[in-house]
Amino acid sequence: MTDYQLIVVGGGPAGLAAAIAAWEEGLTKILVVERDRDLGGILNQCIHNGFGLHHFGEELTGPEYAGRFVQKLAETGVSVLTDAMVLEVTPEKQVRLVSREMGYQELTAQAVVLAMGCRERTRGAIGTPGTRPAGVFTAGAAQRYVNIEGQMPGKRVVILGSGDIGLIMARRMTLEGAKVLACVELMPYSGGLTRNIVQCLQDYDIPLYLSHTITEIRGKNRLSGVTVAQVGPDRAPIPGTEQDFACDTLLLSVGLVPENELTRAAGIPIDPHTNGAVVYENRETECPGIFACGNVLQVHDLVDYVTAESELAGRAAAAYLAGGCPADDEPYIAVDAGAAIGYTVPQRIRPGKIDKSAELFFRVRAPMKKSRILVTSGGVQLAAYPRERLAPGEMERIQLPKSLLQKAMGSITVSAEEVAE
């Protein structure tokens, strides 16, 4: 006898959707473990709108979007433990956790859904030279201070990186009376959603410096300024293009990293391209009965897709239990990221496990004009999907019909190429 049928690690949008889906599929003993004091994850500090267009057909704020799932969860019999940190998940699905309320516990489950989300890349990871004063924040940390604590992390702001959180914070800081001097992006294109470039930078006359980076951080105790320089095609700063900005705050929006420490410690294989677990079509990892979904699996652009993916994982966990928790030996088709494609999720598809079709998510490496997405196997083209444009900031998805997968020879490759207008 296990303590729970399913333990969900993480009570953000992914964990909530997975738990609700598993409940709706008939599981009755489910526990959601959340490290923060409240359910909802990072959505709780995302007070801007734009969430839910796909899932609910309306624009919600982050807390509203999370609130709908929190309320729905409350109507189920799913148990919730907040302010609790999972310290270890074993391949045998033992979950070791600690909480203020319950102390240290070792719980067992028949299935586990990993939904720990992601964290922000830091200054150390990008190696920006200079001093180490206060006033350098990841955009999400600044967002927490402003939106949750009601505190201002600074007044004159430069933003490095044009990821969505950075863009959102450019607008947020401006609305709170700060002067945002610049948004600096290393690449020749933004990593954020187009709507955020328009609504958060252009609407507030905040300049976006593409192909630029920060070459020096200055200030002894509090940040006093940064040097911004243009970069060449090799992304190295071009001497002579430096300009100085006097600022007290630098926000970093330079990428997100899935938080897979528990996954790695459990010995579950990780895809070096997603930094998330290698998963099958139903989001099951290589460890039977352990599933992963949401930003811990792949950094999503829209929470709506997190929800859809997590519902898939939650239903799959229920099916795994219904089927008597089989050790899996069903043949699979490996999905390879080909030309112009950064990664794919899932990485493996078992044709025998899908109903009509499998949905495949991926991102392109660089912006592309009118293009087509190709699915090939053994050099033979199986399908082509036209697209008007492609951008790394936006997740792409295609449907792979079961009939197509049955034609595949062991593996398929997804690639993209531009076509003449």
Added chain:
Amino acid sequence: MYDVAIVGCGVIGAATAYALARYDAKVVVLEAENDVATGTTKANSAILHAGYDPKPGTKMARLNVEGVALAAEICEALDVPRKACGSLVVAFTEAELPTLQTLLAQGQASGVPGLQLLGGAEARALEPNLSAEAVGALYAPTAAIVSPWDYALAMAEVAVKNGVTLCRNTRVTGIEKTVAGWALETTGGAVSARYIVNAAGLGAEALHNLVAPHRFTTQPNRGEYDLLDKSEGARVNHVVFQCPTAAGKGVLVAPTVHGNCIVGPTAEPVAGEDTATTAAGITALEAAAKKSIPSVNLRATIRSFAGVRANTDDPDFIIETAVPGFIDLAGIRSPGLSAAPAIGLEAVRLLQENGFAAPKKAYFDNTRRVTRFAALPPAEKAALAAKKPAYGRVICRCETVTEGEILDAIHTPIPPVSVDGVKRRTGAGMGRCQGGFCGPRVLELLAKESGLPPEKIPQDKAGSNILLGQTKQGKGE
């Protein structure tokens, strides 16, 4: 009137205070910053060197060997993370092999135990990720790694617990000779003492010059480092040095006691306490580290930092009476961390030469215990969290530091006043997210426990404020 005023509370000031705390004397430590160990002590290779590097017969050589032996006892008694992992000095060409012979001879002359010359294959057997180019190595089993700030903090805390007074935010601005001793003018008010110990690090020359003729010139020298994620923590098992050159001991790759990997340092003269990192330094480190360990992954860097060595124009440590009643402990660069407790004892001896005659105390409390939740076995974790719920709340996710540990730190003899002060004491914020998640929670705890508003809590030194006011709080313009 104090018997002794120690100026500076880096590892040298702390070790001196720790040594003096055993005597029945009134001792004060004057620290310019808001915390101990914020200068050179916190930004170095974190290594207790075996002692083969300094020329035999120098103060450096003797105090290094004595210091690391003392360090083993002190770290044990005061619960300071230390690991005797041993070190390898690696030769990459036949031409470098004589350097290993020289180091071996120096070490043997200075009494370094257990030194052994290894061939390339033997070295690779000890250190599997070592470069195929390695042709030989000097193995020193007594080299160890330590948490340098914890080491200094532990000695300072125990000194305070045994009656030493620590004054933080107290920068010495002037010194006058008086009949009884010295009158010190500080940013914290007037202080008088019979004796002064100058442990002011990069400020030691200026302090010396207040009371004595010019004797040495400081030549600040910056060393840059990269600290790598714990995913690189098992890349090396030993401290892996390259053959030393005139510029210093060269770039090392080493494990840290916290489970990370450290790469560094560079060596570059700078004007003053310039701890900025540079693009050139970050690039140079990568090439140098890969020479020793080709597979080391510098992309796993979680923090780049720099420290400034208090080099002087004297090749040896300057540990001497400057003028009667005023002792210099200056020019303490590598192996200063290794030598620290021996330098502390040397300072006491010099004070005694100058007339300090206090007897030893009957009782000295040489204990310190730190609860480190993450390191406990499951049963102890369970017992602790059951007894005190604050140990059940994890604040720092990356390093698994609990609220209980942070509250413990806030109630030590030298409580932290900054977010980085909490980091140095508990490890909260030292991990891969670098305080992105736990920083606001630590700040909240510091504000709550101190009763100060959040915007008064600094990141590190005074003036490093994190928050610059409140939002409009929905009130509009």
